[in-house]
Amino acid sequence: MKGNWLLLIGAYFSAVFYSTAFCVVTLHVDPESHYLEGGKEGTLEIWLEGVQNSEEVFEFTINVSTNNEDVFEITDKVLVVGSIKSKVPYTTHKAGNALISFEQVSGHHDNADNGTIVSDVGDVYAHIYVIRSQPLNVFNIIVGWIYFTAWSMSFYPQLYENITRRSVVGLNFDFLSFNMLGYIVYSIFNVGLYWIPKVQDEYRDEHPGQLIPVKLNDVFFSLHGGLLTAITIGTCFIYERGNQSVSWICRVSISIGLTYILTLAIISSTDKFPNCTWWHFVSWISYIKLIVTVVKYCPQAYMNYSRQSTTGWSIGNVLLDLTGGICSLLQAFLIAYNSDDWPSLIANPVKFGLGILTIIFDAVFMVQHYILYADAHYSKSGRFLSGGGSKKGYKKIHDSEKGSSENSNFFRT
Known part of the structure; x- marks a missing residue:
């Protein structure tokens, strides 16, 4: 019985240690997609969820890929403190599409030797569509x-x-x-x-x-x-x-x-x-x-x-x-x-x-x-009566096309 209690206590402290030292921290960006005319200014909001230490500072590299030249201008790095939202301004130039991705550089605080690793940073993107009008x-x-x-x-x-x-x-x-x-x-x-x-x-x-x-x-x-x-x-x-x-x-x-x-x-x-x-x-x-x-x-x-x-x-x-x-x-x-x-x-x-x-x-x-x-004609009942293959007059069609009810199975062979 004593051994069971020791196992439970050990499991509890292990869970506490894991949630503190290996907590899941995720990166978020808003807006994920945005349409903006060229020559305008906009802002991305970046924040973290699940940070245990509110004073921890995270640094991210901002990568931009575009389909045209001179589409988009933004800083190449951003700092995020704890769960506080960081605002990153950007400027649009010529029409085109910009895909923004992030890469963690570091995460550090005063009381730890190793920074917290942000989970799935590579899955976070922002799409900026620079339009003419x-x-x-x-x-x-x-x-x-x-x-x-x-x-x-x-x-x-x-x-x-x-x-x-x-x-x-x-x-x-x-x-x-x-x-x-x-x-x-x-x-x-x-x-x-x-x-x-x-x-x-x-x-x-x-x-x-x-x-x-x-x-x-x-x-x-x-x-x-x-x-x-x-x-x-x-x-x-x-x-x-x-x-x-x-x-x-x-x-x-x-x-x-x-x-x-x-x-x-x-x-x-x-x-x-x-x-x-x-x-x-x-x-x-x-x-x-x-x-x-x-x-x-x-x-x-x-x-x-x-x-x-x-x-x-x-x-x-x-x-x-x-x-x-x-x-x-x-x-x-x-x-x-x-x-x-x-x-x-x-x-x-x-x-x-x-x-x-x-x-x-x-x-x-x-x-x-x-x-x-x-010039096709049909009766009020919907049965096909005659059709115009030429501009002059009409021609009689075969009786088989008059909608007879015999042999009317939908899946006939």
């Missing part, structure tokens, strides 16, 4: 909200058309299936990076100094898009759909995609492969979204061509999608100009190219709807 930056934010709203609302016209027509004849099921897969993986990517600490930590380990590239509106957009796509698919089970079905090419493609996702998830869950973490998982499956964006419009465009009509395919969806795409590219150009960071415009050429490709497909759909097949 603050009003232009505000305009960029407005443009961003415009394309966010346009893309978010683009799901509703198709759903409204399905419900009012009580028919989905003319809406390609391959498009819906590819779109659903795309929003599933996009949601996994956004939720993982925004909400899951393990994924965030792995991202920071691989991209030191970089901000998490996912915001709350990204999470909302992907989840909202997935939900509306699922509801639209649901209307295909309850409304007139003729002899339409998901093609075997689409089924095989989606099966390959799901197998790829499941395989990566199993490998990532083992934690035995350093090059296949959960961050790598959400990153790699996000490429499925890029591939889907390339292929998903093709079946719908071909279907419109085959039927010589856009009946059943909502032009409202196309117009809102086009608005979002144009505003997205406009914002990218304005950001590159405002921060004099043109390489950022092509830093992700795949994503930039897909944005342009989306606009091209939207243009194709508009030409089909307003020019090539503008």
Whole structure:
């Protein structure tokens, strides 16, 4: 019994000694990111948390990396006393981006031979974006909200058309299936990076100094898009759909995609492969979204061509999608100009190219709807009756396209 008490007492004093001598001290900086015009002055606040001795003095070296010359000017060292905030002034010059990092030089006080080591200093950064014009930056934010709203609302016209027509004849099921897969993986990517600490930590380990590239509106957009796509698919089970079905090419493609996702998830869950973490998982499956964006419009465009009509395919969806795409590219150009960071415009050429490709497909759909097949006719019930392959007159279509209820299984072979 006496031995147990001695062990408890020893453990207590060991804990006290550890918390005093090996306390966790962390560095903080505010703001972590800031936009400021050239020729202005700003201030960084730097402080420590967890310091045991309020008189201890810490010295840090300030390192600055910029994408352009003469962007930013700041002192190369700062002293922090205890937990007191230290203010570090800086001056901006020309447009560009500045990444500020810190390195501990020393930590010392009168009653100790060795200074306290600040934990994870290498993970603390500040981003200063020197811009040409603050009003232009505000305009960029407005443009961003415009394309966010346009893309978010683009799901509703198709759903409204399905419900009012009580028919989905003319809406390609391959498009819906590819779109659903795309929003599933996009949601996994956004939720993982925004909400899951393990994924965030792995991202920071691989991209030191970089901000998490996912915001709350990204999470909302992907989840909202997935939900509306699922509801639209649901209307295909309850409304007139003729002899339409998901093609075997689409089924095989989606099966390959799901197998790829499941395989990566199993490998990532083992934690035995350093090059296949959960961050790598959400990153790699996000490429499925890029591939889907390339292929998903093709079946719908071909279907419109085959039927010589856009009946059943909502032009409202196309117009809102086009608005979002144009505003997205406009914002990218304005950001590159405002921060004099043109390489950022092509830093992700795949994503930039897909944005342009989306606009091209939207243009194709508009030409089909307003020019090539503008004289398409259909009954009030929503059943396709006739279409205009030429400017003069109409042509009768095959009975199989009139929305007959026979053989209308959604997953027909």
